Amino acid sequence: GAGVSQTPSNKVTEKGKYVELRCDPISGHTALYWYRQSLGQGPEFLIYFQGTGAADDSGLPNDRFFAVRPEGSVSTLKIQRTERGDSAVYLCASSRTSGNEQFFGPGTRLTVL
Amino acid sequence: SQQGEEDPQALSIQEGENATMNCSYKTSINNLQWYRQNSGRGLVHLILIRSNEREKHSGRLRVTLDTSKKSSSLLITASRAADTASYFCATDPTSGTYKYIFGTGTRLKVLA
Numbered sequence: 106g107a108g109v110s111q112t113p114s115n116k117v118t119e120k121g122k123y124v125e126l127r128c129d130p131i132s133g134h135t136a137l138y139w140y141r142q143s144l145g146q147g148p149e150f151l152i153y154f155q156g157t158g159a160a161d162d163s164g165l166p167n168d169r170f171f172a173v174r175p176e177g178s179v180s181t182l183k184i185q186r187t188e189r190g191d192s193a194v195y196l197c198a199s200s201r202t203s204g205n206e207q208f209f210g211p212g213t214r215l216t217v218l
Numbered sequence: 219s220q221q222g223e224e225d226p227q228a229l230s231i232q233e234g235e236n237a238t239m240n241c242s243y244k245t246s247i248n249n250l251q252w253y254r255q256n257s258g259r260g261l262v263h264l265i266l267i268r269s270n271e272r273e274k275h276s277g278r279l280r281v282t283l284d285t286s287k288k289s290s291s292l293l294i295t296a297s298r299a300a301d302t303a304s305y306f307c308a309t310d311p312t313s314g315t316y317k318y319i320f321g322t323g324t325r326l327k328v329l330a
Contacts, residue, residue, distance in 0.1 A: 136316070147306050147320035148261070161315040194259050203316035204248060206266050212259035 107131070109210035111197050117216045118187055126182040126213045130199030137180050138207060139172055140196040148196055154180060155203050187217045224307060224324040232329050237294040239324040241307030242287075248310045250283060251318070252292050255304045264292070264305075269312075299330045 110129045118124050130137050136155050140148035150164040154174045162172070169187075174180040184191055194214050198207035225240045241250070252264040265281045267274050267290065274281050280293040294301055304325050308318040 147323050150317050150319060153317055161317045164317065204310060206251065206263040209261040
């Protein structure tokens with residue numbers, strides 16, 4: 106079956122703009138994770154969903170970041186008033202349930218000019 | 219804060235040799251996972267080892283877990299050029315949620 110997909114693959118935006126990043130998890134996977142990865146670093150946890158609810162959003166850096174998963178499948182990460190420091194690769198992963206192996210998407214490379 | 223740290227940061231070996239990478243973490247965990255990331259973006263899951271397990275094998279991969287020392291190791295035997303990648307450990311602290319904390323990674327280069 107299809108793996109985790111993320112769109113867009115690349116996003117270039119200007120400082121101060123709003124962006125949305127989309128993640129389509131593997132069908133039937135109830136857990137969905139968002140990470141951010143800067144060059145030379147490991148993925149940094151942002152938020153994870155179990156079903157429709159955010160089970161842990163402690164990794165969101167500030168209130169400019171928000172994520173939703175309204176129907177328990179597709180998720181959108183929303184960033185308001187983007188800053189240059191938000192530039193990174195945003196990774197999404199899903200797993201059958203929480204605590205199992207995660208399947209990662211290819212990521213969205215966000216560049217804030 | 220960084221939960222896991224891999225050691226060494228970089229490793230260069232000849233094809234056919236074994237590669238060992240270590241991961242240390244700070245708090246009690248439910249499980250620990252190892253991932254590989256080739257240049258590019260996607261991470262590939264390698265092995266999950268639970269806190270009550272001490273060793274797991276998958277093909278040429280062997281993972282050990284020592285919860286008393288809060289450390290894990292990943293051994294790749296008979297390495298191939300295709301094993302060139304960054305390797306990360308991810309831990310799942312027993313904090314009541316399943317947020318995973320990744321280490322800084324080991325960059326492995328296998329020379330043909």
